[in-house]
Amino acid sequence: MERNHRIIGIALVVLAAGGAVLWAAAHVDSLPGNYFLYELGGEYNCYYPSISPDGTKIVYIATKYAYPPSSDLWIVDTRTWHTRQLTSLGDVAFRQYWHPSGDTVAFFADQGIWTIERDGNNLTRLTDERSVKLCRGWSPDGKRIAYLFNDSLWVMDADGGNAHQVIDGTSTKFGILPVWSPDGTKIAASCPEGLLIVDVDGGAPTLLEVGDCYSPAWSPDGGWIAYVSADGLRAVHTDGSGGRTISDDRVYSAENPKWLPSGDRIAYLTDVKYPTRVGTYSTRVGKEIKVVNADGSGERVVTPIGDGISFSVSSDGKQVAYSTLGTVRLSSVEGIDWFEPVVAVLEMVRLKNLVERHAKNDERPNNTEA
DSSP: OOOOOEEEOEEOOOOOOTTOOEEEOGGGGOOSSSSEOOOOTTTTEEEEEEEEEEEEEEEEEEEEEEESEEEEEEEEEEETEEEOOOOOBBBHHHHHOOOOOOSSSEEEEEEEEEEEEEEEEEOOOOSSSSEEEEEEEOOSSSSSSEEETTEEEEEEEETTTSSEEEOOOOOOOOOHHHHHHHHHHHHHHHHOOOOOOOEEEOOOEEEEESSEEEEEEOOTTSEEEEETTTEEEEETTSOOOOOEEEEEEEEEESSOOOOOTTTEEEEEHHHHHHEESSSSSEEEEEEEEEEEEEEEESSSSEEEEOOOOOOOTTSSSSSEEEEETTTTEEEETTTOTTTTTEEEEEEEEOEESSOOOOEEEOOOOOOOOO
16 A cells, blocks of 8 residues: 655745845755654554665554554555555554564564564464464564563564473563673663563562562663663663662653763653743643763753654664654654754655545555555
8 A cells, every 4th residue: 555755845934134035946855954854644643653774665553543444564665755554453552672683573463563674575473362462573684583472571483483481470570671692691670660671581580679669671782771760761771780860750651761872972752841822830741852961961852742642763773763642753863853953844844745646445555665
């Protein structure tokens, strides 16, 4: 299912004294700052964008609320802006994760874990059990997948074989976002007792932090774990030492913080309150993507995302994809410098949806590979 998009024009507002308004055509690849990647029309809302390891694709969940409701994976090419439906299961939920090679996506649907290749081939269900939950996806080498089953942490081979329990969850309840260590030998998970790490191939878990700990994220060098707590964004050495608060923001706990590849900065999603009208106490709640240095300095906003609930950072750490207002957008991690005239207006750029959507009879165009 293809949607072709193009830029009609870009209004470049020159903010210098006596500034003028210019019109120009351009390709988004050449533009810094924020811009819409694409916009789904009518009955669709899209969530959980995930950038492929090579940065050329973004896979996301598109939900249609018109009767009958459905949710499926779609994929868009960030070079051509062609987008198409990847699955037709109708109940894809939560997040999806790219294989490290960028060839395959793991996702959750019909109470099970599935994989599909980026070209739409080889759709495979990996789990027969019901009520499993996909964790942070693939091990770093792409050979195994972690998941929760009956509240216990399990690992299986990438083809669904050799499934085994890593740690029993009978006496506790793990958070839904455990994460692999960079070397693939351990998994960090949150539980009511706090933050723990466990050897994938056996051994007793180690409790690193006590108390409210959610959504852990392992640093690229494996030496630190960042996580969300009631105090904000925190980090602790993997030996349990050096625990500290990095930011006292109200961090959105249903989305993992994300270390940038350099290992010295962390991106995270925070809840914020905006005044609805000047001079009143009325507020609305929104979210912002922020980055902060690992030592707590240099905190700044990458972009506000309104009602968005998820974001993805590219493997080179330069771009962030996020969802808001039912659309997926792409931004530079460095954000917008509002004092630069050309950069300041990139929020105005919209890629137009050229495919008419018919909600009543659900007419659909032919598939074209993204």
